[in-house]
Amino acid sequence: MFKRLNYYLFLFSTTSRVFPYLLILGLASLVILVGMTAYFFGLFSAEAILAEGIDDALGGGLLDTLWWSMKHILDPGALSENYGAPAGVIFFALFNSIMGLIITGALIGFIVSAIQSAMEDARRGSATIRENGHYLILGWNRKGIVILELLAKLGATNRVVVLTETDIEQVRTDIRQGPRLLKQLTLLPMQGSISVNSELRRVAAHRASHIILLSESKSGAGSDLTTIKTLTLLNSGLYQGPGGNGPKIAAEIVNKENAVIAGIASKHNHPIVSSSDFISKTMVQCARYPGYAEVYNELFASGKFSIEICTIPNLDGVLFGNLASAFNNGAVLGVSWTDQKAGENPRRASVLNPEPDYDLTDDDEIIVLKGIDSPLERVDLDSFSSWEEPPERETTRPNVKKVLILAYNANLGLIVAELAKHAASDISVVVACADAKSSEALVRARYSDLLSGHLTLSFTEFDLAEAWRLDGIRPWEFDVIFIVADEVDKTIDADSKTIMLLLLLGEIENKQNNEAFPPVVAELLNSESKQLCVGTPLTDAIVSTEILSIQLAQLVREPFLETLYKELLNAGGIEIGLRPIEHYVQLGVPVSIAGITRSAMRFNEIALGYRSVQDGVMINPSKDQLCIFEESDLLIVLAQQVYT
Amino acid sequence: MGKKILIVEDNEMNRDMLSRRLVRKGYEIVIAVDGAAGLEMMKSERPDLVLMDMGLPVMDGWAATANAKADETLKMIPIIALTAHALEADRVRALEAGADDFETKPINLAGLLEKMTVLLPA
Numbered sequence: 001m002f003k004r005l006n007y008y009l010f011l012f013s014t015t016s017r018v019f020p021y022l023l024i025l026g027l028a029s030l031v032i033l034v035g036m037t038a039y040f041f042g043l044f045s046a047e048a049i050l051a052e053g054i055d056d057a058l059g060g061g062l063l064d065t066l067w068w069s070m071k072h073i074l075d076p077g078a079l080s081e082n083y084g085a086p087a088g089v090i091f092f093a094l095f096n097s098i099m100g101l102i103i104t105g106a107l108i109g110f111i112v113s114a115i116q117s118a119m120e121d122a123r124r125g126s127a128t129i130r131e132n133g134h135y136l137i138l139g140w141n142r143k144g145i146v147i148l149e150l151l152a153k154l155g156a157t158n159r160v161v162v163l164t165e166t167d168i169e170q171v172r173t174d175i176r177q178g179p180r181l182l183k184q185l186t187l188l189p190m191q192g193s194i195s196v197n198s199e200l201r202r203v204a205a206h207r208a209s210h211i212i213l214l215s216e217s218k219s220g221a222g223s224d225l226t227t228i229k230t231l232t233l234l235n236s237g238l239y240q241g242p243g244g245n246g247p248k249i250a251a252e253i254v255n256k257e258n259a260v261i262a263g264i265a266s267k268h269n270h271p272i273v274s275s276s277d278f279i280s281k282t283m284v285q286c287a288r289y290p291g292y293a294e295v296y297n298e299l300f301a302s303g304k305f306s307i308e309i310c311t312i313p314n315l316d317g318v319l320f321g322n323l324a325s326a327f328n329n330g331a332v333l334g335v336s337w338t339d340q341k342a343g344e345n346p347r348r349a350s351v352l353n354p355e356p357d358y359d360l361t362d363d364d365e366i367i368v369l370k371g372i373d374s375p376l377e378r379v380d381l382d383s384f385s386s387w388e389e390p391p392e393r394e395t396t397r398p399n400v401k402k403v404l405i406l407a408y409n410a411n412l413g414l415i416v417a418e419l420a421k422h423a424a425s426d427i428s429v430v431v432a433c434a435d436a437k438s439s440e441a442l443v444r445a446r447y448s449d450l451l452s453g454h455l456t457l458s459f460t461e462f463d464l465a466e467a468w469r470l471d472g473i474r475p476w477e478f479d480v481i482f483i484v485a486d487e488v489d490k491t492i493d494a495d496s497k498t499i500m501l502l503l504l505l506g507e508i509e510n511k512q513n514n515e516a517f518p519p520v521v522a523e524l525l526n527s528e529s530k531q532l533c534v535g536t537p538l539t540d541a542i543v544s545t546e547i548l549s550i551q552l553a554q555l556v557r558e559p560f561l562e563t564l565y566k567e568l569l570n571a572g573g574i575e576i577g578l579r580p581i582e583h584y585v586q587l588g589v590p591v592s593i594a595g596i597t598r599s600a601m602r603f604n605e606i607a608l609g610y611r612s613v614q615d616g617v618m619i620n621p622s623k624d625q626l627c628i629f630e631e632s633d634l635l636i637v638l639a640q641q642v643y644t
Numbered sequence: 645m646g647k648k649i650l651i652v653e654d655n656e657m658n659r660d661m662l663s664r665r666l667v668r669k670g671y672e673i674v675i676a677v678d679g680a681a682g683l684e685m686m687k688s689e690r691p692d693l694v695l696m697d698m699g700l701p702v703m704d705g706w707a708a709t710a711n712a713k714a715d716e717t718l719k720m721i722p723i724i725a726l727t728a729h730a731l732e733a734d735r736v737r738a739l740e741a742g743a744d745d746f747e748t749k750p751i752n753l754a755g756l757l758e759k760m761t762v763l764l765p766a
Binding site: 337339349350353355357358421563566570571573574604640 | 661665749750752
């Protein structure tokens with residue numbers, strides 16, 4: 001019997017939140033009833049009625065008895081008011097007072113415990129979110145902070161909820177140590193599994209306006225599987241309203257191979273960013289155009305510019321070339337239209353840098369690079385009515401033939417394959433890393449299909465512990481040097497190794513007595529490490545966490561940018577190039593940006609800005625601005641990749 | 645109905661722009677995104693002309709062109725090679741693979757249309 005009662009107590013206390021309160025109510029009622037039996041022990045006798053705390057104002061019946069009994073439970077001080085009453089009455093008064101203390105104590109205990117539990121829920125991030133239209137970050141890794149920073153820069157006013165399996169204290173610490181800018185955001189870190197439906201409902205994923213899926217650092221190699229499962233859930237009817245009217249979603253996938261499955265899981269409705277693919281492509285672009293990283297950061301990460309699709313009236317018959325300098329404060333990058341084929345869903349087609357003689361129609365919209373929140377200032381259309389053949393010019397296209405890669409990481413094979421794709425002729429890649437033999441076997445096994453015929457790939461043993469070996473590799477003889485973030489040895493920070501390699505290269509460069517040293521492209525994991533690279537031969541720093549976060553934060557807001565991002569990095573498509581400015585304008589004399597823009601258009605290129613010794617990187621300068629350029633200045637253009 | 649053109653191109657933007665412009669010129673367009681699919685579509689769609697990108701996944705444009713020209717049923721379909729590789733050697737390589745003509749990117753539509761007119765059957 002006792003065991004059964006005990007079991008029911010356990011059962012109800014674990015399944016019901018109100019059970020403890022009902023238990024107290026029941027106990028209190030029982031005690032009151034027991035106390036009321038004092039009536040039969042002379043509660044309203046002539047002797048008792050003289051006591052201060054006993055009153056028969058309602059006739060000395062049930063109600064007076066009930067009142068007396070209740071009073072002792074709620075007010076222990078009432079015991080003393082029974083002085084002079086019979087012993088039986090005193091006994092019941094004492095019993096009720098003691099039980100009252102116990103019941104009140106238990107009640108206070110339950111209330112305090114409930115408050116503590118609610119606070120603990122909030123602290124551990126296991127509360128329930130009651131937001132609408134919030135940003136939701138699912139998963140947590142190094143990129144989380146950069147994404148939050150960019151959202152703050154872009155002026156996001158909605159609350160940001162983070163759901164992750166990572167220890168919530170770690171997330172809080174990351175946020176606390178993050179930039180001050182984060183204080184502009186209202187952040188709600190929550191702990192839980194991102195691939196469980198109830199957890200997604202708990203953070204109101206169905207009511208979120210934007211969802212960014214990050215690879216869970218805690219899940220390790222299985223992080224892509226978690227992301228894919230979550231994508232499947234988020235694309236189900238539970239989260240997507242009729243007509244796909246659900247939250248905007250962008251997801252990070254670590255391994256390029258998993259991006260295809262992720263695309264299927266998202267029903268190709270949402271942008272998927274493959275981090276390994278993106279980093280390797282960006283590094284190769286930096287090798288092709290030293291200084292690319294700075295341009296890329298200014299363009300996409302400064303928070304100053306946005307790329308938007310604009311509808312302009314009366315475009316029918318206008319040549320794309322005519323739009324080159326149509327806006328004083330915006331650069332027209334391309335055209336976009338809705339492609340509607342019979343029996344298929346409408347699809348948005350976006351094309352960057354179309355030919356200048358492309359004649360627009362009324363259903364064309366234009367893709368414009370403009371300042372954030374600055375309305376476009378239209379200027380009169382130029383009057384060139386037909387496409388003229390561009391004059392012949394001598395240009396040096398990037399053609400990287402001999403590459404040195406220092407250190408090893410999982411992206412190395414993709415970098416090599418990407419180099420091969422861009423190579424116009426034979427290319428030789430030397431990888432210098434620790435444990436070269438097994439690294440080579442791994443790369444050849446995993447990327448055999450990506451390594452093309454005109455590529456020579458060789459591995460040589462090199463470890464920081466034997467720094468003298470670097471001289472023997474003769475780094476100065478290469479066209480470009482890559483340093484990848486080496487995360488193989490977890491005992492040494494990858495950025496520290498990169499910086500040490502840069503210092504070694506700096507020493508070798510100094511020994512070269514001012515002879516040309518190849519550009520050095522390094523992958524860093526933390527943007528603060530860039531400061532430590534000053535004075536080294538570093539040409540471009542790819543802060544991988546930073547550029548990926550930027551892309552994710554922008555894609556979740558403007559999914560159409562996915563096509564543009566892919567295009568800008570893919571071999572054989574449109575790219576951001578840096579060209580000697582003397583190919584476009586005369587040096588040493590004032591020229592307008594509008595003039596340079598028209599000049600670039602004659603080569604089927606779109607001028608995005610310039611990089612000068614005087615001003616640094618300038619993106620989207622006003623067309624009416626006058627500049628005087630020097631020999632080493634470069635024009636930043638959007639252009640078709642051409643391999644010569 | 646205009647002449648049927650098969651565009652074999654993996655780059656979405658190039659595909660979209662070229663097909664949009666050719667549709668406006670009255671051509672019927674069919675699309676393949678890699679060399680192997682291009683070969684299959686040459687058999688199933690019987691296009692009047694093929695615009696073949698050279699840097700393609702699965703099977704590159706050179707191999708697809710060579711295979712098409714080695715196939716008795718396909719060799720009469722004219723192929724214009726499209727490539728971002730602008731060296732004379734690239735032109736020679738495409739022609740050696742069996743391409744009937746060659747156009748470098750960025751594509752000059754007027755020039756391409758002229759080449760297409762010459763190669764398309766009357």
